Amino acid sequence: MATGGTYLWKRRVSVSETVELEIFRYCPEKDTTPLFKSYEVPFREDWVVLDAINYIKDEIDGTLSYRWSCRMGVCGSCGMMVNGVPKLACAAFLKDYPSGKIRVEPLQGFPVERDLIFEMDDFMNKLTEVKPYILRKEGEEKPIEEGEYLQSPAELAHYKQYTLCINCMLCYAACPIYALDSSFLGPAAIALAQRYNLDSRDQGRNQRQEVIASHEGIWECTFVGECSVVCPKNVDPAAAIQRAKVSSTLDWFKEKIIPWSKEK
Amino acid sequence: MSTYRKPVSNTWWLERKPYFFFVIREFTSLFVAGYCLFLLVFIAKAGDSQDAYTTLVFSLKSPISIVLHLISFIFILYHAITWFNLTPKIMVLHLGEERIPNILIAGGVYLGWGIVSLIISWLILGG
Numbered sequence: 001m002a003t004g005g006t007y008l009w010k011r012r013v014s015v016s017e018t019v020e021l022e023i024f025r026y027c028p029e030k031d032t033t034p035l036f037k038s039y040e041v042p043f044r045e046d047w048v049v050l051d052a053i054n055y056i057k058d059e060i061d062g063t064l065s066y067r068w069s070c071r072m073g074v075c076g077s078c079g080m081m082v083n084g085v086p087k088l089a090c091a092a093f094l095k096d097y098p099s100g101k102i103r104v105e106p107l108q109g110f111p112v113e114r115d116l117i118f119e120m121d122d123f124m125n126k127l128t129e130v131k132p133y134i135l136r137k138e139g140e141e142k143p144i145e146e147g148e149y150l151q152s153p154a155e156l157a158h159y160k161q162y163t164l165c166i167n168c169m170l171c172y173a174a175c176p177i178y179a180l181d182s183s184f185l186g187p188a189a190i191a192l193a194q195r196y197n198l199d200s201r202d203q204g205r206n207q208r209q210e211v212i213a214s215h216e217g218i219w220e221c222t223f224v225g226e227c228s229v230v231c232p233k234n235v236d237p238a239a240a241i242q243r244a245k246v247s248s249t250l251d252w253f254k255e256k257i258i259p260w261s262k263e264k
Numbered sequence: 265m266s267t268y269r270k271p272v273s274n275t276w277w278l279e280r281k282p283y284f285f286f287v288i289r290e291f292t293s294l295f296v297a298g299y300c301l302f303l304l305v306f307i308a309k310a311g312d313s314q315d316a317y318t319t320l321v322f323s324l325k326s327p328i329s330i331v332l333h334l335i336s337f338i339f340i341l342y343h344a345i346t347w348f349n350l351t352p353k354i355m356v357l358h359l360g361e362e363r364i365p366n367i368l369i370a371g372g373v374y375l376g377w378g379i380v381s382l383i384i385s386w387l388i389l390g391g
Contacts, residue, residue: 031268034268112267157360180272224286242350242354243354
């Protein structure tokens with residue numbers, strides 16, 4: 001689909017040199033409901049949706065609002081619904097949408113502030129609730145002069161995958177449970193809690209358990225699994241949630257069978 | 265500042281293929297539970313008398329019963345396969361730094377299923 005055409009089955013075919021972007025627009029000062037506005041953008045083989053949106057902002061309509069930063073799948077700012085699927089706009093290539101028409105909306109399940117910008121307070125609060133940092137039991141914190149807590153590569157392998165989360169919230173947008181009931185703690189927050197629960201240096205599992213094992217926590221999840229499919233970093237939050245369910249169930253059985261073993 | 269929240273339609277599960285297949289997977293659990301209930305009732309009734317047993321076995325051979333069994337079988341098979349394929353996500357095992365490959369975990373479950381099915385078939389047909 002390069003400019004002027006391409007070779008398909010050894011025959012030169014002419015293809016569209018532009019792409020139509022249908023963008024969700026919402027201005028809280030004047031709109032009560034959102035609307036879609038279409039923009040014609042030049043097609044470039046190496047362009048991603050974010051490039052096309054930047055082109056619109058720079059050349060066509062400077063009022064368009066959206067979040068972006070690194071342009072390379074690291075910052076997690078440019079999450080958007082691209083043709084109904086949560087994607088990082090910087091990783092969604094225009095050439096992967098051969099129909100030439102792309103619909104861009106803000107991530108699903110979140111309140112929209114303006115155009116493609118949504119409110120992320122709910123996620124930030126949930127993230128704080130799961131205490132995503134290393135916790136030590138009272139009196140077991142080593143003084144700094146004693147050095148770091150050592151860890152073997154095998155111990156690191158147990159949780160490393162979960163450290164790759166970039167908080168892009170694509171997993172929340174893919175989760176129909178979160179869309180239906182936003183009290184659900186959600187995939188990324190639980191995956192990050194698991195990241196610390198599985199860390200050999202951490203001793204805070206019991207402190208996180210109250211939030212994780214609550215009804216709004218892991219038990220709200222029905223294992224749709226789409227959070228893991230859309231994750232740009234292969235964090236696999238769905239697996240983290242199911243593994244937390246197994247651990248919590250084992251806790252319950254242990255407590256019933258050996259009640260005196262309850263260690264806090 | 266007022267925000268806009270897109271309402272979730274009742275047909276959200278028809279909007280994307282993965283959601284549809286998820287809902288089907290959940291729906292098939294009704295057949296699993298239903299068939300378990302049917303088996304329990306069947307065993308309880310069949311134990312009443314020799315006549316009851318003969319009548320029940322005869323009723324199983326009716327075309328309606330065969331069609332219902334076939335439908336249940338398809339749904340239960342779908343339920344079992346989709347869950348077996350998800351097992352590696354739940355059972356994450358490590359050998360040192362290496363994670364045991366998904367195919368071995370899922371393969372083990374399928375192998376177990378095959379062995380149990382063979383034993384049951386042998387008990388019913390040849391035992």
